[in-house]
Amino acid sequence: MEKKTKKVVVLSFAITDRGYPYDTPWRKITVDAFTKCLGQTRLRVEDIECGSVAYNERTISEAALGTQVADCLGLPMKCSMTPVSHACCGGGMALYNVWHYIASGRYDVGLVMTMQCSDLFDSMEAMNPIGNHSDYDYMLGFSHVEYSYLRDYLYREKYGYDVTPSAKWSQICHKFARLTPGATEYGKDMPSYADLSAVSDEGERARSATARGSTATATILVSEEKARELGIVDPITCYVSYAFRPPYIGNHFFYAGDPSYVPFDIAEQPAIMEAAKEVYRDAKITPEDIDVALVHDLSGFEGIMSLEGLGICPIGQGGNFVLAGNTDLGGKCPTNTHGGGIAYGHTSVGSDFQINMFEGILQLQGKAYGRQVEGAKVAVAQAYGTHHSLDIVSVLKKGDL
Amino acid sequence: MNFDNLYGPIPKVETHNTVRAFKEKDGRYRLIGSQCADCGQIWFPRRFICPKCHGQNLQPYACAQGGEIVVSWVDNMGFPTIGYEDIDDRLIAMIRLDDGIHIIAEIAECKRVLPKGTRVQLVIRQQKRDDTGNLVYGYKFKISE
Numbered sequence: 001m002e003k004k005t006k007k008v009v010v011l012s013f014a015i016t017d018r019g020y021p022y023d024t025p026w027r028k029i030t031v032d033a034f035t036k037c038l039g040q041t042r043l044r045v046e047d048i049e050c051g052s053v054a055y056n057e058r059t060i061s062e063a064a065l066g067t068q069v070a071d072c073l074g075l076p077m078k079c080s081m082t083p084v085s086h087a088c089c090g091g092g093m094a095l096y097n098v099w100h101y102i103a104s105g106r107y108d109v110g111l112v113m114t115m116q117c118s119d120l121f122d123s124m125e126a127m128n129p130i131g132n133h134s135d136y137d138y139m140l141g142f143s144h145v146e147y148s149y150l151r152d153y154l155y156r157e158k159y160g161y162d163v164t165p166s167a168k169w170s171q172i173c174h175k176f177a178r179l180t181p182g183a184t185e186y187g188k189d190m191p192s193y194a195d196l197s198a199v200s201d202e203g204e205r206a207r208s209a210t211a212r213g214s215t216a217t218a219t220i221l222v223s224e225e226k227a228r229e230l231g232i233v234d235p236i237t238c239y240v241s242y243a244f245r246p247p248y249i250g251n252h253f254f255y256a257g258d259p260s261y262v263p264f265d266i267a268e269q270p271a272i273m274e275a276a277k278e279v280y281r282d283a284k285i286t287p288e289d290i291d292v293a294l295v296h297d298l299s300g301f302e303g304i305m306s307l308e309g310l311g312i313c314p315i316g317q318g319g320n321f322v323l324a325g326n327t328d329l330g331g332k333c334p335t336n337t338h339g340g341g342i343a344y345g346h347t348s349v350g351s352d353f354q355i356n357m358f359e360g361i362l363q364l365q366g367k368a369y370g371r372q373v374e375g376a377k378v379a380v381a382q383a384y385g386t387h388h389s390l391d392i393v394s395v396l397k398k399g400d401l
Numbered sequence: 402m403n404f405d406n407l408y409g410p411i412p413k414v415e416t417h418n419t420v421r422a423f424k425e426k427d428g429r430y431r432l433i434g435s436q437c438a439d440c441g442q443i444w445f446p447r448r449f450i451c452p453k454c455h456g457q458n459l460q461p462y463a464c465a466q467g468g469e470i471v472v473s474w475v476d477n478m479g480f481p482t483i484g485y486e487d488i489d490d491r492l493i494a495m496i497r498l499d500d501g502i503h504i505i506a507e508i509a510e511c512k513r514v515l516p517k518g519t520r521v522q523l524v525i526r527q528q529k530r531d532d533t534g535n536l537v538y539g540y541k542f543k544i545s546e
Binding site: 136137139140141142145146147149150153154157201246248249250251252253255256257258265266 | 421422425428429442444445446452453471472473474476477485491493494495497502503504505506507517528529537539540
């Protein structure tokens with residue numbers, strides 16, 4: 001997996017505001033995100049050379065979505081727009097595509113689009129109770145929700161935790177969300193620790209991700225040469241890698257299809273480990289270099305397992321790592337400083353990866369006001385799709401050119 | 402998931418139908434998976450290429466019909482899977498079958514979390530109505546007698 005020739009710079013990024021009514025068409029939110037993103041640059045629409053768009057296959061009923069998006073944005077006829085259907089880490093996969101288009105040297109300017117929209121047919125909020133990608137899940141009524149709780153329960157049982165690491169995780173995230181204007185929980189009252197640590201259905205809900213509704217994001221990537229041409233000051237470079245697990249969750253137990261996955265079950269995340277290994281090598285970093293981590297946390301324990309997969313703490317020690325305050329400002333690795341999914345909102349492919357990436361960029365730019373990690377130079381953003389069947393890891397670096 | 406802050410009704414659309422269920426009837430009724438004739442690895446659900454040796458000589462394999470609980474959880478969070486809205490709380494479990502295969506299944510006739518190692522056995526039970534109105538049947542497990 002070599003022959004990556006050029007560094008890739010994040011030129012601009014944008015996420016749509018909250019609150020789109022259910023009858024808003026996907027074209028509207030897509031255009032809103034794109035124009036907001038492009039407006040931050042000196043580029044014109046016709047400067048976009050390539051792109052990729054991520055969506056949930058049950059969200060959009062149109063065929064050939066890449067062309068539909070390119071058309072609705074008025075992109076040049078030569079601009080390819082590759083559609084990606086990779087569930088909640090789809091945004092990361094779209095980035096992965098465009099990153100490679102630019103790193104290969106073929107293009108200098110690329111557009112990454114993501115969208116999650118309730119276009120009469122479906123939405124993330126409906127997808128959750130429907131299920132996942134295995135026929136057996138559909139037929140027998142299992143969804144993200146069942147997988148998530150079974151995973152959390154097994155992790156707790158295997159490594160000897162009660163709910164307190166998840167409660168502590170969500171408390172810190174809720175605190176950060178009160179400092180993040182885009183968060184769904186921004187401006188709301190802080191939940192009590194008693195509420196967050198309750199051993200009850202209400203407690204489980206309090207420790208779970210909120211929902212955000214229709215969302216789109218846009219990110220423009222450019223080659224290092226283009227960044228210099230545009231006179232970008234303090235450019236943020238990005239690196240990205242991907243790995244997957246079998247979609248059927250039973251096959252997450254000691255999976256015989258890959259020797260490196262054999263030791264693990266659903267309480268560990270070998271696909272994150274594989275993706276992290278590659279992207280750390282590309283970015284020339286180690287886990288110790290990471291100043292801030294932005295991980296996908298539909299529950300606190302999912303976030304904890306992700307930190308372990310990223311090598312930020314040892315496997316099975318993530319709970320203690322959080323309880324010691326290491327994910328808060330001043331800790332060993334401040335994590336989800338925007339509030340994460342618990343407080344920022346789960347949008348699936350709409351922005352689950354991108355909100356992590358965008359927060360990482362803000363941190364490196366020194367613009368995460370009130371929640372800034374002082375002197376941050378390296379951030380890692382991660383997201384998963386379909387209950388960790390798909391994992392994407394990205395490294396963002398400052399001062400890399 | 403916490404749906405408190407949504408901006409409208411949650412659309413509920415089924416994407417599952419009778420034809421799709423029919424194609425997987427062997428697995429759904431009898432836990433028929435695959436065994437690789439080249440390397441011997443067993444799989445569930447069925448596969449057409451063995452991920453271990455990449456051979457394509459896979460044969461139908463009847464999975465063990467008994468096993469033990471790895472972890473279980475009562476699904477009572479208030480947003481049931483579509484088609485299950487009118488069904489009470491469900492006990493969902495990850496089960497390690499006696500041949501080593503892991504499957505996720507509902508435990509019939511039980512509404513409490515079961516300890517790890519609890520013995521269970523395969524049963525066929527009614528699942529739900531699909532979007533064409535037909536009843537779907539499939540595997541569940543129950544505590545071994």
